[in-house]
Amino acid sequence: MKICIALTKGRLEEQFLQYLNSLCFDVEPLINKGRKLWVETGNLQFFFAKGVDVGTYVEHGIADLGIIGEDILLEYQPDVFDLFPLPFGKCRFALAEVANKKETMSKRKIATKYPNITNEYFRSTGESVDIVKLEGSVELAPVLGLSDAIVDIVETGTTLAENGLIIKEEFHPLSARCIANRSSLKIKKASISPFLDALQGQGVLN
Ligand SMILES: Nc1ncnc2c1ncn2[C@@H]1O[C@H](COP(=O)(O)OP(=O)(O)OP(=O)(O)O)[C@@H](O)[C@H]1O
Ligand SMILES: O=P(O)(O)OC[C@H]1O[C@H](OP(=O)(O)OP(=O)(O)O)[C@H](O)[C@@H]1O
Numbered sequence: 001m002k003i004c005i006a007l008t009k010g011r012l013e014e015q016f017l018q019y020l021n022s023l024c025f026d027v028e029p030l031i032n033k034g035r036k037l038w039v040e041t042g043n044l045q046f047f048f049a050k051g052v053d054v055g056t057y058v059e060h061g062i063a064d065l066g067i068i069g070e071d072i073l074l075e076y077q078p079d080v081f082d083l084f085p086l087p088f089g090k091c092r093f094a095l096a097e098v099a100n101k102k103e104t105m106s107k108r109k110i111a112t113k114y115p116n117i118t119n120e121y122f123r124s125t126g127e128s129v130d131i132v133k134l135e136g137s138v139e140l141a142p143v144l145g146l147s148d149a150i151v152d153i154v155e156t157g158t159t160l161a162e163n164g165l166i167i168k169e170e171f172h173p174l175s176a177r178c179i180a181n182r183s184s185l186k187i188k189k190a191s192i193s194p195f196l197d198a199l200q201g202q203g204v205l206n
Helices: 011-022 050-057 071-078 116-127 138-144 156-161 183-186 191-201
Strands: 003-008 036-041 046-048 064-067 081-085 091-100 109-112 130-135 149-154 167-175 178-181
Touching: 003 011, 003 050, 011 064, 011 138, 011 178, 046 050, 046 116, 050 064, 050 071, 050 178, 064 071, 064 167, 064 191, 071 178, 081 156, 081 191, 091 116, 091 138, 091 178, 109 191, 116 130, 116 149, 149 167, 156 167, 178 191, 183 191
Parallel strands: 003 046, 003 064, 109 130, 109 149
Antiparallel strands: 036 046, 064 178, 081 178, 091 149, 091 167
């Protein structure tokens, strides 16, 4: 039986292919796909989508499995099985602001791509804030005066440092995750299990 796997395009796609390669899986057809968004190799069908859409495709059963950032899972909470972490895409959430920022008594504005996570974080601290949703380059917001601080993912800290921002708080370590459609896991168990075992380093791919 064929297995359909949704991959997050971009950074996670590269890291996932490196990981598959390290498991001796032939990644050539995936690397040489050109602009194609869909590749079939053996009994595996892969397609490439934005992270949030990977969750949607897996939830709706179009893909049996998905490779997705934990940040996206936490923010959008698709109705899928969250199976296990993968050893890449490692980062964490951070609250950051401009270095030497003066304390203010007024309600802070926080810019982020992750309004739900930010909301939850500030609910836990008890501080009431206004959240400004951005789609990327979030580090610009406090520098340009759109917000007082940001909540974003941080890996090396280079982007923050090079834009004059400092970390005030770090929370929730993150990595890429393997997710599955709830019914695929039951109906296609025999086909899916060897692939999942291999991804966890407990078997051989192909
Ligand atoms: N600096 C980083 N270090 C580690 N993992 C990261 C980093 N940035 C992003 N990620 C992970 O990779 C996933 C995809 O990020 P990527 O930057 O490729 O796409 P994106 O943020 O959706 O941007 P785009 O709009 O360009 O597709 C994120 O959801 C996150 O899980
Ligand atoms: O700590 P670092 O190693 O510098 O990595 C963190 C940066 O990586 C991500 O950005 P991305 O490249 O995905 O661009 P984006 O801001 O458009 O999401 C994230 O949003 C940070 O900006």
